[in-house]
Amino acid sequence: MSQLCEKFYAKGWFPGTGGGISVRIGAGTEADPYTVFSTPSGIQKEDMIGDDIFELDMKQNVILPPSTPGLKLSSMTNLWYVVYHHRPSAMCVIHTHSMNAQLATLLDSTEEDQVLRLTHLEMLKGVGNHSYECMLEIPIIDNQMAENLLEPDMTRVIQEYPKCNAILVRRHGVYVWGDSWEEAKTRLESFDYLFETAIQMKQMGIDFSSVPPSKKTKTSTKRAHNEI
Amino acid sequence: MSQLCEKFYAKGWFPGTGGGISVRIGAGTEADPYTVFSTPSGIQKEDMIGDDIFELDMKQNVILPPSTPGLKLSSMTNLWYVVYHHRPSAMCVIHTHSMNAQLATLLDSTEEDQVLRLTHLEMLKGVGNHSYECMLEIPIIDNQMAENLLEPDMTRVIQEYPKCNAILVRRHGVYVWGDSWEEAKTRLESFDYLFETAIQMKQMGIDFSSVPPSKKTKTSTKRAHNEI
Amino acid sequence: MSQLCEKFYAKGWFPGTGGGISVRIGAGTEADPYTVFSTPSGIQKEDMIGDDIFELDMKQNVILPPSTPGLKLSSMTNLWYVVYHHRPSAMCVIHTHSMNAQLATLLDSTEEDQVLRLTHLEMLKGVGNHSYECMLEIPIIDNQMAENLLEPDMTRVIQEYPKCNAILVRRHGVYVWGDSWEEAKTRLESFDYLFETAIQMKQMGIDFSSVPPSKKTKTSTKRAHNEI
Amino acid sequence: MSQLCEKFYAKGWFPGTGGGISVRIGAGTEADPYTVFSTPSGIQKEDMIGDDIFELDMKQNVILPPSTPGLKLSSMTNLWYVVYHHRPSAMCVIHTHSMNAQLATLLDSTEEDQVLRLTHLEMLKGVGNHSYECMLEIPIIDNQMAENLLEPDMTRVIQEYPKCNAILVRRHGVYVWGDSWEEAKTRLESFDYLFETAIQMKQMGIDFSSVPPSKKTKTSTKRAHNEI
Numbered sequence: 001m002s003q004l005c006e007k008f009y010a011k012g013w014f015p016g017t018g019g020g021i022s023v024r025i026g027a028g029t030e031a032d033p034y035t036v037f038s039t040p041s042g043i044q045k046e047d048m049i050g051d052d053i054f055e056l057d058m059k060q061n062v063i064l065p066p067s068t069p070g071l072k073l074s075s076m077t078n079l080w081y082v083v084y085h086h087r088p089s090a091m092c093v094i095h096t097h098s099m100n101a102q103l104a105t106l107l108d109s110t111e112e113d114q115v116l117r118l119t120h121l122e123m124l125k126g127v128g129n130h131s132y133e134c135m136l137e138i139p140i141i142d143n144q145m146a147e148n149l150l151e152p153d154m155t156r157v158i159q160e161y162p163k164c165n166a167i168l169v170r171r172h173g174v175y176v177w178g179d180s181w182e183e184a185k186t187r188l189e190s191f192d193y194l195f196e197t198a199i200q201m202k203q204m205g206i207d208f209s210s211v212p213p214s215k216k217t218k219t220s221t222k223r224a225h226n227e228i
Numbered sequence: 229m230s231q232l233c234e235k236f237y238a239k240g241w242f243p244g245t246g247g248g249i250s251v252r253i254g255a256g257t258e259a260d261p262y263t264v265f266s267t268p269s270g271i272q273k274e275d276m277i278g279d280d281i282f283e284l285d286m287k288q289n290v291i292l293p294p295s296t297p298g299l300k301l302s303s304m305t306n307l308w309y310v311v312y313h314h315r316p317s318a319m320c321v322i323h324t325h326s327m328n329a330q331l332a333t334l335l336d337s338t339e340e341d342q343v344l345r346l347t348h349l350e351m352l353k354g355v356g357n358h359s360y361e362c363m364l365e366i367p368i369i370d371n372q373m374a375e376n377l378l379e380p381d382m383t384r385v386i387q388e389y390p391k392c393n394a395i396l397v398r399r400h401g402v403y404v405w406g407d408s409w410e411e412a413k414t415r416l417e418s419f420d421y422l423f424e425t426a427i428q429m430k431q432m433g434i435d436f437s438s439v440p441p442s443k444k445t446k447t448s449t450k451r452a453h454n455e456i
Numbered sequence: 457m458s459q460l461c462e463k464f465y466a467k468g469w470f471p472g473t474g475g476g477i478s479v480r481i482g483a484g485t486e487a488d489p490y491t492v493f494s495t496p497s498g499i500q501k502e503d504m505i506g507d508d509i510f511e512l513d514m515k516q517n518v519i520l521p522p523s524t525p526g527l528k529l530s531s532m533t534n535l536w537y538v539v540y541h542h543r544p545s546a547m548c549v550i551h552t553h554s555m556n557a558q559l560a561t562l563l564d565s566t567e568e569d570q571v572l573r574l575t576h577l578e579m580l581k582g583v584g585n586h587s588y589e590c591m592l593e594i595p596i597i598d599n600q601m602a603e604n605l606l607e608p609d610m611t612r613v614i615q616e617y618p619k620c621n622a623i624l625v626r627r628h629g630v631y632v633w634g635d636s637w638e639e640a641k642t643r644l645e646s647f648d649y650l651f652e653t654a655i656q657m658k659q660m661g662i663d664f665s666s667v668p669p670s671k672k673t674k675t676s677t678k679r680a681h682n683e684i
Numbered sequence: 685m686s687q688l689c690e691k692f693y694a695k696g697w698f699p700g701t702g703g704g705i706s707v708r709i710g711a712g713t714e715a716d717p718y719t720v721f722s723t724p725s726g727i728q729k730e731d732m733i734g735d736d737i738f739e740l741d742m743k744q745n746v747i748l749p750p751s752t753p754g755l756k757l758s759s760m761t762n763l764w765y766v767v768y769h770h771r772p773s774a775m776c777v778i779h780t781h782s783m784n785a786q787l788a789t790l791l792d793s794t795e796e797d798q799v800l801r802l803t804h805l806e807m808l809k810g811v812g813n814h815s816y817e818c819m820l821e822i823p824i825i826d827n828q829m830a831e832n833l834l835e836p837d838m839t840r841v842i843q844e845y846p847k848c849n850a851i852l853v854r855r856h857g858v859y860v861w862g863d864s865w866e867e868a869k870t871r872l873e874s875f876d877y878l879f880e881t882a883i884q885m886k887q888m889g890i891d892f893s894s895v896p897p898s899k900k901t902k903t904s905t906k907r908a909h910n911e912i
Contacts, residue, residue, distance in 0.1 A: 016582035016646040035319050044642060097579060099652060109662050111670040122371055122400035123325060126244035132373050132399075142670070143578055145588050171588075171668070172578035186272060190244040196327060203431075203659075212399070214339040214370070350827055350856035351781060353887040354700035360829050416727060424783060431887075432792050439854070440827070442795040472810035472874040498896055500870060553807060555880060565890050567898040568904035598898070601816050627896070659887075 001039065002048050004185065006092075009046035013096035013192075017042045019173070022080040022093045023181060031205045033058050036080055040071040052199035055076070064209040075147040079154055081178050086158045087165075090177040092184040096192075101174035105140050107202055115139055115161075116168060118194055124188025126179070135209075137161055140168040166191050229267065230276045230414075232322075241324035245270045247401070250308040250321045251409060261286050262330075264308055268299040299302065299442055303375040310379055311405050315384045315393075318405040320412040324420075329402035331425035333368050335430055343389075344396060345437040346422055349419035354418025356406070357391045364422070365389055368396040394419050457495065458504050460641065465502035469552035469648075471498060473498045475629070477638060478536040478549045489514050492536055496527040531603040538607055539633050542614045544623075547631040548640035552648075557630035560651035561596050563658055571617075573665040574650055582646025584634070585619045587610075591665075592650070596624040617641055622647050624647055685723065690871065693730035697780035697876075697881075701726045703857070706764040706777045707865060714742050717742050720764055724755040748790050759831040766835055767861050770842045771849075774861040776868035779875075785858035788879035791808045791886055799823055799845075800852060801893040802878055810874025812862070819893075820878070821845055824852040850875050 008014050008122065026034030036056045043052065045128050053071055055064035060081060062073065076095055104116055116138045123131045129172045144150055149206035154167055154175070165187050166176045176191055178184035201208045236242050236249075252389060254262035264284045266274065271280065272399055282301055283292035290301065302387050304323055311321045317348045332344055344366045367385035382395055382403070393415050394404045404419055406412035429436040457477050464470050464477075482490035492512045495501065499508065510529055511520035516537060518529065532551055536560045539549045560572055572594045580586045593612035600606055610623055610631070621643050631646055634640035657664040685705050692698050692705075710718035722739045723729060727736065739748035740756055744765060760779055768776045770834065788800055800822045808814045823841035828834055838851055838859070849871050850860040861876055862868035885892040 006497075011650075015579065015649040016642040018579065018582060018646075024413060044638060081639070084316065097649070099649070099656070102653065103577075103656055103660070106657065106660060106662055108670075109660065111668045120399055122330075122397070123243065126246060130236075152546060171576055175418075183270060186244040188244075192325070193240075193243040193325070197330065200327070200331055203333065204331070204334060204337065206334055212339045348855055349825075349851070351699065351702065352785075354702060360827060401872065410728060415702040418702075421696075421699040421781070421783070425786065428783070428787055429790065432787070432790060434790055440795045468877075470876040471807065471871040474807065474810060474874075500866060553877070555877070556883070558806075558881065559884055559888070562885065562890055565888065567896045599816060601802075625806070627804055640889060 001037070001055060002050050004181065005039065005045040005048050008094075008096060009044075009071075010100070013031055013098045014045040015097055017044055018097035019045060019075055020074050021181075024084055024091045027086075028058065028088065033136060034084070035063070036060075036084065038074055040066055041074040042072060049147050073228060074176060078148050078151050078190060080173065082151055082154045082158060083175070086155070087177060089179045090184075091179055092181040092187050093175060093177040094184050095175050096188065097173040098192050099196070100192050100195035100199060102172060103199050104174075105168050105170040105172070111170065112156075113140060116198065117197060119209065120212050120215065121194060121197060121208075123190050123193050123197070127187050127194070128165045128183070129180075136164065138164055138166050138168055138191070140170055143168050143172045229265070229281060229409075230278050232409065233267065233273040233276050233435050236322075236324060237272075237328070241326045242273040243263040243325055245272055246325035247273060248304055248323050249258060249333065249409075251310075252312055252319045252346055256286065256312075262312070264288075264312065264444050266302055266305055268294055270300060279379065299307050305310060307382055307403065310382045310386060311403070314383070315405060317407045319407055320409040320410075321403060321405040322412050322416050323401060323403050324416065325401040326420050326423070328420050328423035328427060329396060330399060332402075333396050333398040333400070333426050335426060339398060342385075346426055348435065348440050348443065349422060349425060349436075351418050351421050351425070355415050355422070356393045356411075364392065364396050366392055366419070368398055370398050371400045389438070457493070457509060457637075458506050460637065461495065461501035464550075464552060465500075467554070469499045470501040471553055472552035472585050473500055475501060476530050476532055477637075478533075480536075480547045484514065484540075484544065490540070492516075492540065494530055494533055494536060496522055498528060510596045526619050530608050534604050535610055536633065537603070538610045538614060540681040543633060545635045546640075547635055548637040549631060550640050550644050551629060551631050552626070552644065553629040554648050556648050556655060557576055557624060558627060558649035559632075560588050561624050561626040561628070563654060569596060570613075572654065574654055576663065576668050576671065577650060577653060577664075579646050579649050579653070583643050584639075589642040592620065594620055594622050594624055594647070595632070596626055598626050604657070608659060614680045638673070685721070685737060685865075688865065689723065689732050692778075692780060693728075695782070698729040699781055700713050701728055702781035703729060704779050706761075708764075708768055708775045711769075712742065712772065712792040718768070720744075720768065722758055722761055722764060722879055724750055725758040726756060742845050748840050750862050760834075763834050763838055763859065766838045766842060768857070770839070771861060773863045774868075775863055776865040777859060777861040778868050778872050779857060779859050780872065781857040782876050782879070784876050784879035784883060785852060785876045786855060786884050788858075789852050789854040791882060795854060797824060798841075800882065802882055803890075803893065804896050804899065805878060805881060806829070807877050807881070811871050811878070812849045812867075818877070820848065820849050822848055822852055822875070824854055826854050827856045842854075 020039040023037045024034050026032050028034040038054045040052055047052045051067040054062055057063050069157055080093050083090050117135055119135045124134055124136055130136050141153035157167055166174055169175050176188040178187050198208045237388050248267040250266045252262050252264050254260050256262040266282045268280055279295040281294055282290055308321050311318050347363045352362055352364055357363050366391045369381035386393055394402055396402050404416040406415050426436045476495040478494045480490050480492050482488050484490040494510045496508055507523040509522055510518055513519050536549050539546050573591055575591045576577050580592055594615045597609035615625055617631055622630055624630050632644040634643050654664045693700055704723040704743050706722045708720050712718040722738045735751040737750055738746055741747050764777050767774050801819055803819045808818055808820055814820050819873050823845045825837035839849055852858050860872040862871050882892045892910055
């Protein structure tokens with residue numbers, strides 16, 4: 001986890017002490033209960049060492065604190081469990097304050113939109129459950145005074161958008177998960193690339209939520225063909 | 229190849245598991261048949277190790293799989309052969325999902341353009357077959373549901389644009405090649421620089437496809453002079 | 457300090473020989489007077505070695521010069537003392553020429569504004585004394601011919617804005633401090649992220665100084681509730 | 685020189701095989717003739733090793749070729765001598781294809797301007813001979829089909845702008861020099877920062893060539909005062 005933290009810090013995704021990572025081990029059955037590992041609160045993630053990790057049981061109780069004294073449990077701890085509960089195969093959740101993620105929540109300047117829609121981009125293949133011509137819908141929830149207060153909205157949208165492996169938090173950042181840390185990282189990079197794409201396309205005057213103009217006829221034909 | 233992958237990942241050209249590299253060894257004659265090496269599918273390129281490479285013969289048959297078990301052949305494998313077949317001197321092909329390459333395919337917002345044209349830029353010298361005052365024409369093909377389906381369009385444009393060492397794929401990325409990995413990398417960096425230049429010039433209101441205003445008279449004179 | 461310098465150079469915050477760092481040790485009482493350590497003037501910070509540091513007493517007298525001969529005291533030395541005097545708990549001050557900081561002082565194109573205001577951004581939590589819904593006010597002072605001439609304006613605004621841990625210098629950069637070097641670095645990264653956010657939001661046509669449109673009703677209700 | 689090349693490659697200033705560095709040793713007197721060291725042509729600068737350098741005498745004759753066989757003399761070699769001849773104290777010249785430098789030559793979209801003017805920016809202190817309130821004038825020359833053909837225009841403008849330590853080449857890049865490699869690098873970073881500043885300020889609608897609006901009265905007063 002400390003190596004991932006270094007990589008994400010280098011990308012500017014963990015500014016200050018922002019962002020965090022959680023990994024789960026175990027199936028979550030009675031015979032094989034799962035354990036959750038979580039980065040601590042308020043430390044510079046790129047200087048974290050391997051032992052600066054909290055280990056928790058299925059009921060969010062700390063079973064092993066970090067070896068460095070004085071570290072606090074992250075206020076996003078309960079949010080890891082929202083994902084692990086509603087996405088039984090997820091084994092890793094990553095939260096970043098990426099500039100692209102933050103700005104992607106502001107593409108609708110009224111800030112009323114509850115979802116970001118993207119289609120016809122190759123990198124859609126990287127986020128899971130989507131291919132090039134799919135419409136990706138990423139839910140956006142409003143930010144709260146404290147991170148842990150995001151739980152009700154996260155619980156709601158993770159159920160409303162079962163195909164999407166990410167949740168955007170307005171004026172804040174993004175949560176992304178996968179069935180392994182490799183998959184979570186791959187999806188995170190793909191989502192972030194798509195966020196940047198959306199920001200750039202808007203600036204270029206192109207609607208990222210619509211079928212490309214040159215594809216409109218072809219695509220409808222192809223779809224009809226597929227449906228036969 | 230793993231060192232190149234690391235470099236390109238650092239530049240943001242291999243987000244998620246996107247992009248890939250192929251190298252060819254051998255002349256392709258009966259006495260000296262060529263062998264193609266290709267990065268595998270769906271792995272994080274920056275963590276690839278030296279042995280995670282497929283080795284294929286001239287008929288696209290795998291003759292040596294990677295030592296890491298479970299790796300799959302990339303769906304862009306047939307595209308390497310399009311280049312190796314139509315550009316007999318090419319010994320290395322690189323495919324990236326660079327943000328600049330992707331956005332360069334959207335500079336015409338109707339997305340009807342089948343070619344990106346650039347002229348009067350010093351870095352034109354870096355892409356092969358072009359000098360400062362040349363008009364570089366890079367073909368743009370439409371993206372498909374699966375990477376391997378790009379083969380017919382790639383086969384068509386690689387013949388239509390014999391001077392160009394790259395093919396852009398709309399809303400996706402770019403393929404670039406050279407007579408060695410060093411040349412492929414050099415051209416890739418030059419193309420990418422030119423893509424970024426075109427994006428920035430459009431934003432600054434400058435037409436990157438036209439002779440600069442201050443050059444119009446001088447250039448036509450010079451050309452006339454050259455032709456004598 | 458040399459490791460911090462390397463990190464900040466890599467971020468582009470110390471272009472040329474710009475920027476600097478100071479650390480204070482000691483309580484500043486008669487029994488335990490404090491000592492100030494300062495990076496020297498006019499050297500490339502990323503190549504600085506551990507010993508290239510001036511050590512000064514509470515009256516700005518050099519008590520130990522750097523071991524490398526010929527280094528000069530930085531012209532921002534007196535500014536470190538402005539912070540240490542008016543913020544008794546501050547133990548580290550960092551000055552950068554970050555592009556984001558410089559451009560953030562130009563968001564009001566009349567350049568008459570004496571303060572940059574930001575609200576409803578998660579990263580406000582990273583700058584000290586502020587939470588998500590707070591209005592952050594960062595004073596902007598005009599630049600002077602020499603760095604040390606900034607002292608009167610810095611002395612004035614550090615008292616006028618007791619909640620803010622940074623001072624912007626127009627067309628120049630930013631000063632940020634914290635109770636440890638870790639806190640100063642964390643705040644600096646948070647401020648810089650906020651500067652970039654403001655620049656981007658302005659470009660997207662969003663007013664970063666106002667309550668978000670979708671929050672206006674909710675927030676006023678919540679505030680009323682809090683005040684009861 | 686190979687370490688500098690690595691640094692500049694990482695910044696994107698040496699895309700492909702673009703850019704180059706030269707260092708001079710010796711006073712240039714009869715008793716102490718100078719020797720010029722130059723990076724070779726057409727190689728990837730970040731992979732250059734220490735010995736891949738040409739050593740030339742005062743008359744541009746090669747006195748020691750690189751140890752790696754097959755390397756060619758750079759076509760910018762004669763341009764190093766333009767600088768060494770007209771700036772007797774310069775001991776290092778650096779040429780980059782920085783995106784900022786290239787775009788800075790296009791800020792006047794008519795491309796008729798022969799000079800880029802910048803004023804009232806702190807980083808002006810980093811380019812040599814200028815302070816905060818000075819007007820920096822950087823000459824822009826038109827690009828040519830071959831690098832060495834830039835000699836006449838470079839020879840003209842280096843004499844016309846004796847205070848400036850850089851020459852911009854339209855749609856190409858920049859040449860910067862200093863009395864040591866450290867000074868050349870410091871100035872280069874400062875110039876590049878100023879180029880980026882100019883590009884950003886134009887996008888923000890601010891005139892980088894004029895005295896800031898809030899300074900107009902004060903400055904004229906101050907100048908009058910200074911002149912007494």
